[in-house]
Amino acid sequence: MSYVEVAPLSPAARRRRILRRRFLRRPLAVVGLAVAIGFVIVAIFAPLIAPYDYKETDFNALLAHPSRDHLFGTDALGHDIFSQVVFGARASMEAGVVATLLALAVAIPVGLIAGYYRGWVDPVVARLTDALLAFPFLILAVGLAAILGPSLRNAILALGIGAVPQLIRIARGEALALREEDYVRAAIANGASDFTILRRHILPNMMSTIIVQATLTIPILIIGEATLSFLGLGVQPPATSWGVQLRAAQDYLFDAPRLAIYPGVAIVLATLSINLFGDGLRDVLDPRTQR
Amino acid sequence: MTTPLLDVSDLSVRFDTDDGAVHAVDGLGYTLGAGEVLGLVGESGCGKSVSALSLLGLLPSTATVTGEALFEGANVLNVSPRQLRRIRGKEISFVFQEPMTSLNPVFTVGKQISEVLRKHLELSSKQARKRTVELLELVRIPAAERRVDEYPHQLSGGMRQRVMIAMAVACDPKILIADEPTTALDVTIQAGILDLMRDLRERLGTAIILITHNLGVVADIADRVVVMYAGRKAEEAPVRELFANPQHPYTIGLLNAIPRLGEEEGNGRERLQEIPGRVPSLSEPLDHCAFADRCPRADDLTRSSVPPLERVGTDHLVACFHPGGEWSR
């Protein structure tokens, strides 16, 4: 029996190397990732980065302009704006990430089952998803706030629920396509149970798409949290988030627009960077793109 | 000796990809006479399609093409984009492998052919339509008058390929390049397409470069054959000569690897010839014989230098240090 020769190849690390190279060829995505990581670091190490605690007030500097003591100036109550923005990152990033994870926890199993089994499950899921879509997350948030009281936790809940339908759709689409792959049919012909097939064949192969989608959902939910907090339905003072800061800035829009600009720019940068990273990631992982 | 219609020399194509460079074609040369059918044969990755696509500038931007391809006095690899557009479809045309995806699904078949006619021959729409129907009849599509207004999805695979061929010969090109034109088709349909191509060659005098991995197709229709391996020419000969008297071990291996109808006498079924090993990686241009690590005739010489093309008969060229008619020496 003749052996088949194989040219020397390095193991799966080679694929990572290729992906890394492709990623590095996209400067926007790289910058996006860097900035996003920057925000994460800021959120985690907020107490170390911010010169002041966000609750701390400086009576001598109310609505002060940026100075050496106060990098971004202060607000009407003497809070250091820079520290506020830094601490605000926490709530906003937390909301974005946790809400996304919550949504995934629901959407992946539901989408998998709908896409894989089809039958009667699929139309039912489709209608439920449509029903959920009919509720803008704002209404959901108002409702939840009314019932449970406004808080960051409830805002995250509302945001998560709002993100579920789109993620279900993606998961369902992937499952639908993957179940037609030959290796899945081979496993079925083998006698594998559905659970095994979902776990070993379908789920692992949809992860790239899911990851990309999650990466693109987080910025949406960050803005969502900001919106809710701005309307008073999310984070409640004295706790702070960028949305809360925007709310407080409303009264001083003409006198001290910086109260709104700094948190606003933070939101823009945070969401933009994650978006750019997500876009680049999608290109990199798509087997059809050349470079 | 008449000037050949197409004279390719030292054609090389290099792709710059994620994994580094791929030297898909390395110093390929051949000539094509008027009205001649040249078979370009090889397995996947040998560079046959790439070399043909390079003639019409149809390669992606990651490709670098060097060398010469003289057509009517000009090097088509170097002409301006405007000149290239004038040549494509009119002087040299291309038929792709997949008739399913090469036709635009949202336009009728007639419209797509007319488009080619009106662009290159500047016909009015009425003239174009008339000629389109003639073309469909030329490629033996029944009920051509009706079919002109049908959409690609209404036609079968074989019909679509005929439409592609009609488009390709619409402006009476001097050269028709057909890239695996029958690979995606059923056997009985393939027979019809091959007959059609032969018929067109006789009637229109078009020269054809036929790219395929199927040696049976080549045996059927080609006048001359070029066998490619790992981006280089391994052997070239008139068709009968190549099959009767192959000299390159790769050609011999290929011919012996194919199960043939009618040769299984009795109940002793012979094994098919296997060519051990795999095609070498093309990330670097090889400085030795590309076939060396799979070749039974390999020795120090073949492993250290590139075999030059040698003449082993009238019009028969081999790139091998040890040409011979048997698999081993």
Added chain:
Amino acid sequence: MVAVEGPVLEVNDLKKHFQVGSSLSPRGGTVYAVDGVSLTIGPGEMLGLVGESGSGKTTVANCVVRLLNPTSGTIKLKGRDITQLSRRRLRPLRREMHIVFQDPYSSLNPRMTVGQIVGEPLRMHRFARGRELDRHVEELFDKVGLRPELRYRYPHELSGGQRQRVGLARALSVSPSLLIADEPVSALDVSVQAAILNLLQDLQRDMGFSCLFITHDLATVEFLCDRVAVMYLGKIVELATREELFTHPKHPYTQALLSAAVTPDPVVQRERKRIVLEGDIPSPMAPPSGCPFRTRCPLEPESAPRSHEEEPALRDVGRGHYVACHLVEPGGAAPQLAEPILGRG
């Protein structure tokens, strides 16, 4: 080799019809993919199933492996009727039949190592675990001509030929009685095809499994198979031993198929007068009445009007040779469309 009584596979009047379109779309229809196929495969026998697109050969394979549920008819595996069995009841029996797919690129899970892929049936049917499983996998790799070290690689790191070997190893891992090979070499290069065909031949001799080999290439069938069935538009039009089919093809479609096949010999190829069939293969959604082949059959003027009204039955004409054609006489005499094929006979 254990002596097994009776055929390994018995397919009786198998039909598979697909409904196209839904309640919402007005244009529905039925695709008669398989329309009355019967065949048997004995122990250790290789049956070639030949046909072009629309012949239904792949659908037959999918029905046999129960990836599709037959519309009607029966399928018996080693005497047991598996046509209607539920998935749970079917599972232990699935050990006995395995399938190899055409596409070496999509038939292997890209996220599993090839060693894991080959070991999956063993694990599933509880043949072995842990180190013993690994040993089995190593042996299987050796058997299909792959170096055992390769079992830690991922599919995309192997060539097409290697992947097909992995597919074969997976299919044969639990020593099934029946292997279904659905165009296993069509997507491979010529030189690689040879290796896989040789391998299949060797494995079959060693392990003694029966095989349903599906292909469109007649030369491959002649090389590998003991018996051959030719399909057209969902029906078997001719069934015979290899010897019989290639020396005395009786059905006009078989003759046309043999005639259309190209052979790598320019002298022979250009001397043959080829039968070229007119027209296209009819759609399986609208098969012709009576004989399905009549729209393209060169002998249709002689067979009409019977061929328009009556479907020819697959009849035994002696020497294990079955033909479905009105113009073939009970004794086996059949009209010749072309001279004997390629030097035989």
